[in-house]
Amino acid sequence: MSTPLLDIRNASRRFGGLLAVDDFSGFVRRGERVGLIGPNGAGKTTLFNLITGFTPLSSGTVRFDDAEVSHLKAYEIARLGVARTFQNLRVMPNLSVFDNVSIGALGALGHSPLTALLGRRKQADEISRRSWQAIERAGLQNQAGELAANLSYGKRKYLEIARALALSPRLLILDEPAAGLNDTETAALAQFIRKLSEEGLTLLLVEHDMAFVMSLCERVMVMASGRKIADGTPQEISRDPVVLEAYLGSAEEAA
Amino acid sequence: MRRALPTIIILLAVLVVLPAILSAVGGGYWFRVTTTIGVFTILTMSANLVSGTTGLLSLGHAGFYGIGAYTAALLATQLHWPFYLTLPAAGVVTAFFGIMLALPTMRLIGIYFAVATLGLGEIIHLTLLNWVGFTRGPMGISAIPGISLDGLFTASDIVNFYAVAIAALLTAFVLGRLAHSYYGNALRAVREDDQCAASMGLDVVRLKIQSFAFACFFAGLAGALWAHTTGYISPGDFRFSESILILAMIVVGGLGSLPGAVIGTIILLGLPEVLRPIGDYRMIVVGVVMFLSILFLPRGLLSETSVLHTLRRQFGLAWNNTKHVGWRL
Numbered sequence: 399m400s401t402p403l404l405d406i407r408n409a410s411r412r413f414g415g416l417l418a419v420d421d422f423s424g425f426v427r428r429g430e431r432v433g434l435i436g437p438n439g440a441g442k443t444t445l446f447n448l449i450t451g452f453t454p455l456s457s458g459t460v461r462f463d464d465a466e467v468s469h470l471k472a473y474e475i476a477r478l479g480v481a482r483t484f485q486n487l488r489v490m491p492n493l494s495v496f497d498n499v500s501i502g503a504l505g506a507l508g509h510s511p512l513t514a515l516l517g518r519r520k521q522a523d524e525i526s527r528r529s530w531q532a533i534e535r536a537g538l539q540n541q542a543g544e545l546a547a548n549l550s551y552g553k554r555k556y557l558e559i560a561r562a563l564a565l566s567p568r569l570l571i572l573d574e575p576a577a578g579l580n581d582t583e584t585a586a587l588a589q590f591i592r593k594l595s596e597e598g599l600t601l602l603l604v605e606h607d608m609a610f611v612m613s614l615c616e617r618v619m620v621m622a623s624g625r626k627i628a629d630g631t632p633q634e635i636s637r638d639p640v641v642l643e644a645y646l647g648s649a650e651e652a653a
Numbered sequence: 654m655r656r657a658l659p660t661i662i663i664l665l666a667v668l669v670v671l672p673a674i675l676s677a678v679g680g681g682y683w684f685r686v687t688t689t690i691g692v693f694t695i696l697t698m699s700a701n702l703v704s705g706t707t708g709l710l711s712l713g714h715a716g717f718y719g720i721g722a723y724t725a726a727l728l729a730t731q732l733h734w735p736f737y738l739t740l741p742a743a744g745v746v747t748a749f750f751g752i753m754l755a756l757p758t759m760r761l762i763g764i765y766f767a768v769a770t771l772g773l774g775e776i777i778h779l780t781l782l783n784w785v786g787f788t789r790g791p792m793g794i795s796a797i798p799g800i801s802l803d804g805l806f807t808a809s810d811i812v813n814f815y816a817v818a819i820a821a822l823l824t825a826f827v828l829g830r831l832a833h834s835y836y837g838n839a840l841r842a843v844r845e846d847d848q849c850a851a852s853m854g855l856d857v858v859r860l861k862i863q864s865f866a867f868a869c870f871f872a873g874l875a876g877a878l879w880a881h882t883t884g885y886i887s888p889g890d891f892r893f894s895e896s897i898l899i900l901a902m903i904v905v906g907g908l909g910s911l912p913g914a915v916i917g918t919i920i921l922l923g924l925p926e927v928l929r930p931i932g933d934y935r936m937i938v939v940g941v942v943m944f945l946s947i948l949f950l951p952r953g954l955l956s957e958t959s960v961l962h963t964l965r966r967q968f969g970l971a972w973n974n975t976k977h978v979g980w981r982l
Contacts, residue, residue, distance in 0.1 A: 450852060476854035484852075490845035492957055493838070501842045504835050505854025511863055514836035515827065525835050565854060 401464055403428045403600050404480075404569055409448055409458035410624075411441075418444040420624035421458070426569065431591075431601045433615035433632075435608070437644065441624040442604045443485055446571055449602075450482050451475040463568065476505055481567035483558040485574045485604075491547035495538055495557055496529060498546050502564030503528040529564050535594075536560035552583050556590075563594075570594065572603040576610050588614050612636065620644070667818050672811065684810035690922045691817035692879050695824045697902045697914040699871035704900065705909035705957075706832050707864040708844025710767040713774025714899050717869045719781055719891030721747040721876025726794040726886055727787075736800045736816075740877045747873025748866045755865045759858050762847075774896050781888040793887025800881050813882040820878055824871050829911055831867065840864055841909075841957075905946045907953025916954055 402425035411419040419441045426432045434442050447453035449460055451472040459468045467475050481502070490498050503525040513521050533542055536556040541549060546557060555575060562570055575591065576584045588610055595601050605611045611618060612632040620628040620635060622644040628635055635641055675683045700714045724746045725739040734742070758769040781788050788794070799808025800816045831837055839860055842850035847857045880886050898921065906917025924942060928935035946953070 472851040473854050473856050488849040497838050501853045504839050509839045514831050514834035
């Protein structure tokens with residue numbers, strides 16, 4: 399069996415006195431759909447930030463496609479093929495949907511003022527082709543010219559994913575994709591994400607909606623207080639007593 | 654080309670119609686006013702690339718304008734370089750200074766960057782003022798040769814007008830190409846959300862430096878044109894208040910819009926001239942126009958982003974970042 403696409407080994411991140419991620423090891427195989435769950439403050443988003451180079455690791459390593467990426471900058475990791483979406487939607491409100499998506503294609507293909515000055519069509523055509531492809535995959539064709547600020551909340555979610563797709567990623571990291579969506583929208587989103595996975599994209603997602611994770615993911619990692627406390631199929635996870643205590647215990651408190 | 658017609662109209666308007674009108678209304682004085690407006694359009698269009706498109710609030714643009722002016726003036730008076738060499742040299746030297754001075758500030762975010770550029774502008778102004786041996790200090794540099802070419806044309810108001818007009822058109826062409834391309838989208842992404850831009854594979858620091866370098870190049874060009882067309886420069890021309898004036902022109906015209914930058918310049922420089930008959934009251938009118946335009950057109954005349962939105966982001970960035978205040982690591 400080949401090495402995993404994403405391989406996290408003993409990753410830790412300390413913020414002052416707080417150990418936000420504590421000796422986390424885990425992996426994502428090529429083509430897999432992996433969920434990351436855990437109570438609020440478990441360190442899930444911090445872990446995403448460590449993988450994508452937003453936050454430097456305090457110790458440990460992250461390997462992507464057999465190359466160490468621990469010390470690379472965020473944009474370098476993105477160019478290797480790791481795209482992400484954000485927990486609090488981060489679309490660019492003053493840009494059109496198309497322009498938003500073109501940022502992803504631009505990041506993948508590189509950007510130089512010279513190509514703009516000389517008016518080179520070749521690269522521009524390629525950016526436009528990739529952007530349209532991503533827009534069509536996300537079903538935003540009819541809103542392409544619209545300002546992102548005018549999109550509904552649900553559509554902005556798709557816009558973020560489309561922008562990530564324009565990067566032509568090999569690993570797509572989704573931070574709470576279903577947050578704030580109603581049941582119908584969540585079901586549609588699950589179907590969309592499943593389709594992306596079937597088209598060959600490897601997925602890692604954080605989500606609070608348990609039904610969403612359990613139905614969508616092939617494997618689930620559970621985090622609590624910065625540590626990984628379980629790793630297995632949704633069936634195994636839902637029967638794991640450690641998980642029930644850590645996860646459902648806090649869910650009751652929240653309720 | 655689908656844009657051929659507007660381009661031809663603009664070229665005709667600036668190079669044929671405008672000088673014809675200026676000659677008709679009496680020539681000399683109005684040519685000089687238009688030349689000044691032309692130099693400032695180059696300044697505002699270039700500052701707009703940094704502050705409007707890339708979203709880096711620069712408060713030191715007049716300083717770079719000054720570096721260009723002094724470079725051209727010193728090369729022309731000390732080394733007797735002709736204007737067609739001092740002009741590009743001023744641009745290149747200013748861009749070089751821009752990159753050198755900007756490197757340490759490029760990781761600063763939001764309002765911290767703005768304050769750092771304010772400091773840069775002041776450093777440049779004070780250097781011009783106090784390095785008397787090199788810049789002649791407050792006496793300024795006089796007798797800067799005008800724009801002339803042996804056997805073809807000699808310095809005159811009309812030659813100055815055409816030199817500035819052609820330079821402004823070229824600036825508009827280059828900056829338009831940069832801003833209205835996918836490269837421009839990359840710069841806008843830096844303005845809208847630099848972290849998100851980085852997560853999409855954009856090298857944010859490099860983009861900031863590039864846009865700063867381009868802006869400084871054209872500010873230097875504007876400085877050189879100013880030096881050659883007026884024949885006399887002094888540090889007073891490149892004070893902080895000029896930076897603010899440039900910014901005010903961009904804001905009135907609309908942040909991020911190239912035609913907006915031009916229109917803002919025409920309004921804020923043209924209005925005082927048109928209103929000259931009412932004497933000193935005219936500056937009050939200019940102030941009122943600025944005030945009202947911010948009040949009723951917070952997005953400016955033609956903007957793609959509102960001043961308030963940009964400012965809020967700039968200030969917001971400053972107090973969001975608790976660990977390393979003011980820096981993006």
